Amino acid sequence: MTAFLASRLLALLPVLWGVSIVVFLLIHLLPGNAIQMFLGTQVDMTPAQMEELRRLFGLDKPLPAQYADWITRLVRGDFGVSLRTGRPVLPDILLRLPVSAEITVLALAVALAIALPVGVAAALRRGTAADAVIRVAGLVGLSIPNFWLATMLLLLLGNVVPIASVGIYVGMFADPVANLTVLALPAFSLGVALAAVLMRFVRSSLLEVLGQEYVRTARAKGLREYLVINRHALRNALIPVITVVGFQAGYLLGGTVVIEEVFALPGMGRLALNAIAQRDYPVVQGIVLVIACLFVLVNLAVDVLYAFVDPRVRYG
Amino acid sequence: MRGAIWGQIGRAPVAVAGGVIVAAYLAAAALAPALAPADPLGMEPHALLAAPGGGHPFGTDQFGRDVLSRLLYGARTSLAVSFASVALAVAGGGAAGILGGYYGGLVDGTIMRVMDVIFAFPAVLLAIAIMAIAGTAAGTIIAAIGLVYTPQFARVSRASVLQTRGLEYVEAARAVGAGVRRILARHILPNISAPLIVQTSLSLSLAILTESALSFLGLGTQPPTPSWGNMLADSRRFMVLAPWTAIFPGAAIALIVLGFNLLGDGLRDLLDPRLRL
Numbered sequence: 118m119t120a121f122l123a124s125r126l127l128a129l130l131p132v133l134w135g136v137s138i139v140v141f142l143l144i145h146l147l148p149g150n151a152i153q154m155f156l157g158t159q160v161d162m163t164p165a166q167m168e169e170l171r172r173l174f175g176l177d178k179p180l181p182a183q184y185a186d187w188i189t190r191l192v193r194g195d196f197g198v199s200l201r202t203g204r205p206v207l208p209d210i211l212l213r214l215p216v217s218a219e220i221t222v223l224a225l226a227v228a229l230a231i232a233l234p235v236g237v238a239a240a241l242r243r244g245t246a247a248d249a250v251i252r253v254a255g256l257v258g259l260s261i262p263n264f265w266l267a268t269m270l271l272l273l274l275g276n277v278v279p280i281a282s283v284g285i286y287v288g289m290f291a292d293p294v295a296n297l298t299v300l301a302l303p304a305f306s307l308g309v310a311l312a313a314v315l316m317r318f319v320r321s322s323l324l325e326v327l328g329q330e331y332v333r334t335a336r337a338k339g340l341r342e343y344l345v346i347n348r349h350a351l352r353n354a355l356i357p358v359i360t361v362v363g364f365q366a367g368y369l370l371g372g373t374v375v376i377e378e379v380f381a382l383p384g385m386g387r388l389a390l391n392a393i394a395q396r397d398y399p400v401v402q403g404i405v406l407v408i409a410c411l412f413v414l415v416n417l418a419v420d421v422l423y424a425f426v427d428p429r430v431r432y433g
Numbered sequence: 434m435r436g437a438i439w440g441q442i443g444r445a446p447v448a449v450a451g452g453v454i455v456a457a458y459l460a461a462a463a464l465a466p467a468l469a470p471a472d473p474l475g476m477e478p479h480a481l482l483a484a485p486g487g488g489h490p491f492g493t494d495q496f497g498r499d500v501l502s503r504l505l506y507g508a509r510t511s512l513a514v515s516f517a518s519v520a521l522a523v524a525g526g527g528a529a530g531i532l533g534g535y536y537g538g539l540v541d542g543t544i545m546r547v548m549d550v551i552f553a554f555p556a557v558l559l560a561i562a563i564m565a566i567a568g569t570a571a572g573t574i575i576a577a578i579g580l581v582y583t584p585q586f587a588r589v590s591r592a593s594v595l596q597t598r599g600l601e602y603v604e605a606a607r608a609v610g611a612g613v614r615r616i617l618a619r620h621i622l623p624n625i626s627a628p629l630i631v632q633t634s635l636s637l638s639l640a641i642l643t644e645s646a647l648s649f650l651g652l653g654t655q656p657p658t659p660s661w662g663n664m665l666a667d668s669r670r671f672m673v674l675a676p677w678t679a680i681f682p683g684a685a686i687a688l689i690v691l692g693f694n695l696l697g698d699g700l701r702d703l704l705d706p707r708l709r710l
């Protein structure tokens with residue numbers, strides 16, 4: 118297991134390195150270097166002051182040298198300072214991280230709570246009308262844009278949940294009930310499409326397992342059907358579903374940016390969108406980097422979990 | 434061969450339903466000037482936020498613009514952006530995957546590591562970041578969405594090439610002296626097209642969703658050019674007064690995405706018997 122972990126961690130390094138290059142180039146290569154563009158908005162600055170700022174940001178050096186400077190500071194936890202507030206970027210991002218993380222985890226919980234029972238039901242009723250209805254319902258769930266679903270829920274529940282209460286975020290530890298009330302709709306809006314994906318996967322995975330010989334053996338020895346399903350089939354069928362969850366974490370992490378905007382929640386996504394509106398590129402850069410790293414780490418966690426529940430992977 | 438395909442399509446009602454929806458949208462987009470009851474940009478000051486009915490089947494927005502007309506013209510924007518960006522992803526990702534899969538070794542390693550890096554970003558987030566920094570020109574939207582969906586095509590085509598390149602008929606082509614280009618174009622590409630077609634349909638649905646999300650956030654198609662995403666964004670301030678401005682654009686997105694998903698799902702059943710369960 119240690120060797121497996123070490124090899125997985127090692128495989129991460131080139132990906133993280135590549136991620137850092139992309140995030141760096143995003144700011145430095147795209148049309149009109151972003152900091153130049155920011156400087157362009159500061160019309161009241163003298164050319165000398167601009168030159169001073171440019172040197173401060175290291176823009177007078179060649180690109181590779183700028184990258185080397187940047188990545189060195191990054192590794193030390195220095196993500197730069199906000200062009201608007203002058204504060205270090207990273208602490209502000211980390212302050213917002215728990216909100217986004219909570220929305221993501223709750224959305225995953227919603228997705229699993231729908232996908233598991235429905236997926237199993239579809240597999241057990243394979244080929245019936247119920248199975249067909251579930252298949253189409255899954256495709257419909259997959260097709261509804263999460264930001265529209267969120268908007269419609271706000272519209273429909275406008276009488277039940279006053280729209281004025283949207284955006285009043287309460288911390289998990291300050292008041293768990295209020296916290297969950299505020300996050301229920303966002304988590305549901307984000308989770309539905311994932312539920313549709315997972316449901317289809319649970320179904321096909323369970324069907325595949327049900328065709329295996331050990332299931333036939335379990336049946337042949339006279340085990341009752343629900344024990345065959347619960348003890349033998351489902352446990353094995355759910356293993357590949359773990360991988361899909363890791364893969365789909367990108368949908369959740371990207372989706373929360375949009376959902377936070379709809380519900381005015383103070384997460385990383387909303388911070389990023391505000392920073393975009395203000396051309397505060399170090400903040401944008403920092404958030405993209407943090408979210409991409411989270412995505413990579415979630416996939417590492419998924420790999421490890423997979424190897425833990427299915428020992429064949431470790432020696433494969 | 435062709436007859437066999439048409440014969441099979443009749444047995445795939447899901448794909449047919451998806452195809453019909455997609456065809457209807459394409460027709461609506463193409464015929465928008467003829468179908469639209471009004472100018473999509475024309476404002477009617479005496480009919481602000483007018484309810485559906487009369488001259489405005491889907492009502493009007495906060496500037497008195499006809500919602501149906503804007504939806505029809507919005508279909509042009511959304512479909513054009515989605516098709517162009519997916520075409521970019523198919524060409525770029527497909528070529529990368531075929532080259533990597535065929536040559537293997539260092540070429541393959543380099544290409545797939547680059548794809549892994551793009552894949553390490555949540556797609557919507559990377560598109561948002563590119564749009565935020567590179568600006569919101571139509572070409573940029575296409576490039577951004579095309580880029581984030583490229584790795585899928587690289588993976589799908591690479592996996593198919595790996596299954597195909599060792600087969601006897603490819604060996605035979607090589608033995609009779611066919612060049613690499615001929616082998617790739619004439620022997621490998623036709624045999625990996627099925628998974629690529631399925632992936633194309635599914636990616637089109639994602640491209641539509643991404644374009645609308647970007648426009649919804651103000652980072653995609655810019656007003657006054659109508660797109661479903663920016664119509665939905667506009668409607669948020671008025672939706673309690675005029676729910677139709679929020680309902681119809683979202684429904685338009687959901688229906689075409691459903692169309693591409695049905696089509697992709699049905700085609701997968703038809704073209705890839707291994708996945709038929």
